[in-house]
Amino acid sequence: MMKKADNPIIKYTVAILFALMFLFPLYILFNTSFKPFSEVRISEMWIMTKSPSFEGFGEAFSKLGGNMKNSFLMVIPVSLLSVLMGSVNGYVFSKWKFRGANVVFALIVFGMFIPYQSILIPLVQTLSKIGLYGRLTGLIFTHLVYGLPISTLMFRNYYAELPDELLEAGQLDGLGIWGVFGRIIFPISAPAMVVVLIWQFTSVWNDFLFAVVITQKPSIQPITVALQNLAGSQIIEWNVQMAGALIAAVPTLLIYIFLGKFFIRGLLAGSVKG
Amino acid sequence: MYRPKKEIRKGLLVVIPFTAVLFIFVYGFIIWSARVSLTAWDGILPNMKFVGFSNYLELLKTQRFQTDLFNTFYFTIFFMAVCIVVGFLLSYLLYQGIRGEAVFRTIYLFPLSLSFVVTGVLWRWLLSPEVGLNALLRMIGFSHADFGWFTSTQSFAKYNFALISLIIAASWQYSGYTMAMYLAGLRSIPTQIIESAKIDGAGEWRIVRSILLPSIRPITFSAMIVLGHVSLKIFDLAYAMTGKGPSFVTDFPGLFMFETTFRGNHYAEGSAISMFMLLLVALVIIPYLRSTFKGEE
């Protein structure tokens, strides 16, 4: 690690300046959230609230509480299952390459780059046919399918770094493909698991497009859609919006704050070379 | 390693169902979309009359789509550039060792946890020409702060200055990602190399140029792919922050597609736009995938 003996002042100044740039939008978020509606005016965004009130939060919470639950109900199964599916898939594609495996893998990865708008209509039609349209399980299923490429990619890259000797040792003990996976590979998959978990949790929690298209009943909608719906069609209660946005951001924020270093560690462990 | 066919088959038993479903939901649907893009479907009721490529040609003639293509090009370049430069700068600062690294790192990373919708709403307020950042700057003495930000219809060589607002918001959100990638990469450089370079009398700038930058090149490349794919599909941010803008200065294919399909019911046109988007993405991703896999064989 390099030591910058000269100019620690420059180093800290730059770091702090950037930190301020990253943080100052939060001022608007917090300031507006704590204003009563009568004070909310775009022309007064910088002006600190004169009578801070929890009005915005109260309103946002009573309206969004149920939707937050929906988001959790959706995100947790998706994250866990994505880890499972991704690790299994990534394992086969990294260590048990069959003929044409690379081509298939490339096609899988390409799937994560497609613009989702291009498949929305057939998606809805298909979900209807299998009875999953308009249901939270339909949304979960959708996220699992479209999350498969990135999960497979991350695990596959991670496993590719593992030396073959690890598996050979297991094979010598008479383990087959899944025996090796269960006994040897899976237990040491933690870094990749953390990355996939964090990535999926965040992107599924923040997803808007699939949620707004697939879930119609307000009682099932995740929080991202409910937040958008908080805005009346012609008039918007900004304090409620901002408070709602804060509430909606808390879970993912907490994940980044507490698991951020695992995220970087996981990237370090091999997913970096993408 | 020993890979008997029997074991491979067991592997395929699991992989095939997953992959098959994925392929239907990706490639099957894309084919459906492609088919619709060749029809005259314009309105709530489907109309599958075949019209060849006329939807595509019509699109290329419209002012909106032409602007979209230029916007995508410029936004992508600058968004990538800012994320990469800022990300590297921040990672370098942290790499040097700084007190409270965890705090700084969290601050730089946290915008990544927000949804583009939240970011869009925030920055729309911040860059609102009369009352946002301009007002703040005026309050502290810059009386000429009157750039229109995302309402500006000025441009240079088809580069709409309004895009700057989106570039700022998007980079604010994603620079943490490049920072994290670079930090991981920098930290994986063996310290012996650096030490011996220093012993040889290399100054800091020399070390950066000759050792650090080359070793993180694969990360830059990989980051460009991820950032590129975000920018080519951009929708939520533009939708929440600026809309298409006056004279489409902040319009993008993703936004155009959404509005024309789900508001205007112009299904064939929408499908044609999404086919164009797919093509753009393919142009960037396919060479990357090819080089990755060539490198492995």
Next chain:
Amino acid sequence: MFWNKTAGWINSPKDVIDIISYEGEVYCIPVNIHRANVMWYSPKIFKEAGLTPPESMDDFFAVADALKAKGITPLALGDTNTWPSTHLLASVLLASTGPDKYRDLWSGKVSWSDSDVQKGLKNFAKMMGYINSDHAALTNMDAAGYVAEGKAAMNVMGDWAAGYFQSQGYVQGEDWDWIPAPGTRGSFTMLSDSFGLTKNAPNRENVVKWLEVCASKDGQDAFNPIKGSIPSRTDGDRSKYGAYLNGAMDDFATNAIVPSLAHGAAVSEAWLTKINDVMSVFTTDLNVAKATAEFQALADKYAPK
């Protein structure tokens, strides 16, 4: 279809029935009516400047020039979502075409090169010289707010703005007041929230009951005072409605009723979204000839045959 049998209980003006019908059959029940051609203005600004709110488009430009000379923004516009400029255009067109020609424009019977329509388009282009510079960053609500805050003199917007003013504590007569949009007195541009019955509705009976409530006097009088709109029936209970709404109800009972362009009453969504696209460019380049050509092409494509 079903409705003609019970048509008696849709106690609405004939113009409204025309708008919600297709080929003689009623297809949806409007529970409320909002008015689009309203101009909100700041009594404070007008009083200080010694001017009166403009009744015609010519008056408007005279007033606007006077205000501009004093450094006051004459017209507030908040078109970040594009539709508010379409909303404004509709009123400006109505001013020069009058209600009959206006309706014919949307049925494709009148060409966009018609001299009255051209006058309207040119007026609109001229108006763009009198708006706030940050219009593309504001929503319609923000722009209406400018009037109540005294930052701009006038704003053309639907009557949900009244609801907004009241919730912000602004006082009618002091901070805000209204007249019909310049040149459109005598016309009532309507839009409405309405409910329909789909062909294979699974709960048909319940839907019918709901529609009966929507169409009933009690139902509409319960909903509308809170929503900030007026009933689609002509026999609403006046005492339940505030000052602005009573004024609107007076006009609704006597004016020529025309469908709103920007809010889906006059043209199909397909046509409207394309019109909004044209507006996005027209408000910036003010090129009337180009806009005329584009509007005409759209009318040719989407007007009912």
